[in-house]
Amino acid sequence: MKNKVTIGFFLLNLLFIAGCSDYQEKFNFTGTVGEILVEEEMLIIKEYGGVEEGRKDGNVFEIPVDDVERYSIGQKLEITVFSNTTADIWDLDNMKFDIKTVEN
Numbered sequence: 001m002k003n004k005v006t007i008g009f010f011l012l013n014l015l016f017i018a019g020c021s022d023y024q025e026k027f028n029f030t031g032t033v034g035e036i037l038v039e040e041e042m043l044i045i046k047e048y049g050g051v052e053e054g055r056k057d058g059n060v061f062e063i064p065v066d067d068v069e070r071y072s073i074g075q076k077l078e079i080t081v082f083s084n085t086t087a088d089i090w091d092l093d094n095m096k097f098d099i100k101t102v103e104n
Contacts, residue, residue, distance in 0.1 A: 023082040
């Protein structure tokens, strides 16, 4: 009986820990591909309308992608950012991205 309680408690803790690491939507933005870093499999995206909240010339984000050849310089994208942490930092180890092409 004691083993069953111990195993049940252990499994309950695992479910709790797994539930805490879910990715939650943080924000989304629209931007253009400014640079493609082929070796790093990374896009450099400049956000539209980022002047009020960020840098004078707009916010710039590094976004990892699986296939850089799907993208081109100047392409408009809508990015949804998901994170599994509550910290307000740009930490690629704790982020996932949903990238959609915006038609001109």
